Amino acid sequence: EDQVTQSPEALRLQEGESSSLNCSYTVSGLRGLFWYRQDPGKGPEFLFTLYSAGEEKEKERLKATLTKKESFLHITAPKPEDSATYLCAVQPLKYSSASKIIFGSGTRLSIRP
Amino acid sequence: GAVVSQHPSWVICKSGTSVKIECRSLDFQATTMFWYRQFPKQSLMLMATSNEGSKATYEQGVEKDKFLINHASLTLSTLTVTSAHPEDSSFYICSARDFSTGTGDHYGYTFGSGTRLTVV
Numbered sequence: 001e002d003q004v005t006q007s008p009e010a011l012r013l014q015e016g017e018s019s020s021l022n023c024s025y026t027v028s029g030l031r032g033l034f035w036y037r038q039d040p041g042k043g044p045e046f047l048f049t050l051y052s053a054g055e056e057k058e059k060e061r062l063k064a065t066l067t068k069k070e071s072f073l074h075i076t077a078p079k080p081e082d083s084a085t086y087l088c089a090v091q092p093l094k095y096s097s098a099s100k101i102i103f104g105s106g107t108r109l110s111i112r113p
Numbered sequence: 114g115a116v117v118s119q120h121p122s123w124v125i126c127k128s129g130t131s132v133k134i135e136c137r138s139l140d141f142q143a144t145t146m147f148w149y150r151q152f153p154k155q156s157l158m159l160m161a162t163s164n165e166g167s168k169a170t171y172e173q174g175v176e177k178d179k180f181l182i183n184h185a186s187l188t189l190s191t192l193t194v195t196s197a198h199p200e201d202s203s204f205y206i207c208s209a210r211d212f213s214t215g216t217g218d219h220y221g222y223t224f225g226s227g228t229r230l231t232v233v
Contacts (some may be wrong), residue, residue: 034221043119043206043224044157087156098145098210101222105156 002027002092004104009052012080012110021073021086021107031073034101035064036087044087047073078111085109115141115211119225126197128230134192134228136207141185143209147222148180151204163190163207196231205228 003026013019024046025033031053038043050066057064063074069075073086085108087103116139126132137144137213161182162170169182174226179201181193188221208224 032221035225036221039146039228041204041227043208043227045220046223049221098212100147100159102163103159104157108154 001071002102004074004088004090004102006088006104006107008084009105010108012112015079015111016077018074018076018078020075021088021109023071023073023088023104024069025071025088025090025104026069026103027090029062029094030056031091031093031095031097032073033066034089034102035071035073035093036089038085038087038106048084049076056095075109078109083109115209115223117207117209117223117225118226119207121228122226123229124231126230128198128232129196131193131195132195132197132228132230134205134207136190136209138188138191138209138211138223141209141211142201143190143211144187146184146207146209148182148189148190148192149208150204151206153225157206160192165204167192197230198231202230202232 005024007022020047034049035047036042048064052066055066061076065072085106088104091101118137120135146163148160150160151157158169159172160175163182165184169178186192204227206227208222210222
């Protein structure tokens with residue numbers, strides 16, 4: 001069964017304290033892995049799409065990496081405005097690129113000033 | 114970038130009434146849209162896949178007669194919660210993916226801002 005597991009469930013950091021969020025996945029072939037940010041009461045905001053092991057993408061203080069079994073979202077020198085829930089989702093190869101994606105449970109990140 | 118508009122952003126209705134939520138792709142056409150439900154501090158649960166011009170595909174355990182989906186045009190999908198009850202209170206979110214310019218892959222799926230439904 002296709003599955004996505006995110007850890008930790010919640011993470012509290014001091015401003016400037018770098019860390020990583022983990023997304024482990026079990027799928028029979030990966031078409032794509034997505035990272036989203038969600039603020040309370042809002043829809044998810046797209047961050048990255050990764051397609052193959054070894055791929056990396058960066059945006060400001062965020063960098064996403066991908067291996068054959070997991071993805072990491074690295075946050076460098078975070079600021080309070082980075083506080084949000086970060087969601088990981090995968091699209092198995094058996095689905096077309098226009099088909100559904102499977103979400104993990106998310107990591108609630110809190111950055112203290 | 115692709116924009117998905119969802120309306121209303123919040124709605125309060127009486128138990129037993131029906132509520133319609135709209136999801137529009139503003140600057141692209143979407144033959145497929147997705148409807149999710151999210152409970153507090155939980156992740157998104159896919160309810161159904163909305164297909165333009167055909168019947169929606171519902172996930173296991175989702176009552177198709179309760180959650181009616183209509184995708185009558187390439188830019189509009191609607192979700193109607195029929196005979197709503199307090200247990201239907203939740204955050205409903207739609208999404209779509211823009212493939213029109215060939216950059217859809219780079220933008221993943223775009224989500225609406227969500228609709229907070231409260232049934233009293």
